[in-house]
Amino acid sequence: MIYIVPKPTDTPDDNSTGAVMQELERADARYALLDLGTIDPLNSGLENELVWACGIRQDGHQFETLSVLALDNRVINTPESIVACASKVMTSALLLRKGVRTPRTAYLCSEEQARDFLLRHGKVVYKPLYGYDGNGIRLVTKPDDLGPGPWYLQEYIPNDRDFRVFVLGGEAVGAITRVSEGLMHNIHQGGTGMPVPIDDEMRAIAEDSAAAIGIDYCGVDLLRDREGYTVLEVNGTPNWHCMAAPIPNLLAAYLIERERNMRA
Structure with missing residues (x-):
């Protein structure tokens, strides 16, 4: 059984959790939704299960609940990695510690x-x-x-676009470039995304970033300057808007494989 913590920001038109659930259903994988607001983690009855946290609220309750569940279960992404990505300071510290190139x-x-x-x-x-x-x-x-x-x-690094690379299980599997006329290129800020090939340099820095955080999957945001790519941030609960790669299918397969490995 795969237990799923839905992403709090999902909407009917932008449902990351639902997209992966559809792929799990196509694969005949068993899953159940897990509401962190209605369980007592000290008496959850869950042990040796796989829990996928598509996202959590930035509050102490959900983090503490998921952290306790992680003591006896395999949680993807781990609470520590989600929080590390949520904190821009911690993200920068982990990248610098592993020598990953990032702006000053x-x-x-x-x-x-x-x-x-x-x-x-x-x-x-x-x-x-x-x-x-x-x-x-x-x-x-x-x-x-x-x-x-x-x-x-x-x-500030002058630019007219950024890049997001989706890393899953240590491997870069999809990338987009996001373009806008303003400072921010995020899709939610009016940016336009389109798929791009993953070149060798992009692959290396994105995979190194995921390894530095110690995370199962993430979105690594990059800029390109005169010296190459530099990492802006790592998103531990990423969207995959505009990706050509079938991210929901790949993510569902990853969860199924990890759950099967637990039973082997």
Whole structure:
């Protein structure tokens, strides 16, 4: 049995959980929905089961519940990896620790240090620490526009597009480029996505990013500059809009394989 925690942000028109459930049904795989809001993880009755968390709310209850379930079950993605991706600081730290190329980044509580970082780079991108879908991200060019801290800041890299690579089981399986006229290229911010081939450099940095986080599957967001690709962030509950690769089918097959391996 595969237990599924639905993605909280699913809608009838954008249902990531439902797309994978359809593939599980086609494969005659047994599954059941798991509502983290209605179970006591200390008395869940679940042991040695596979739990797929398509997404969790950014609150302490769901994280703690999933973390307790992970003590006696195989959880994909692990709570630790989901939270690591949700925190831009932790993502940056793990990437830097493994030598994965990422823009120059600082996380600062001192306004003086934030101003120095901005003046050193001329333009920086401010990002909410736990933001998603590109919300709250803005370009900062003057110290007076920094706003209240603390500040997660990245050097600004001129670009007209970004790339998302979907990594599953350590392998890059699909990629898109997202184009817009603004700072953010996210689909939810009005960007337009289209599939692109995965070149060798893109594959290497995306797979290295997933390994640095220690995650089963993810979306790795990249920019390209004069030196090559650089990692903006790693999404632990990614959408796969515009991917040519059959991500729901591949993800369902991955879950089925992992569940079977548990029974072997």
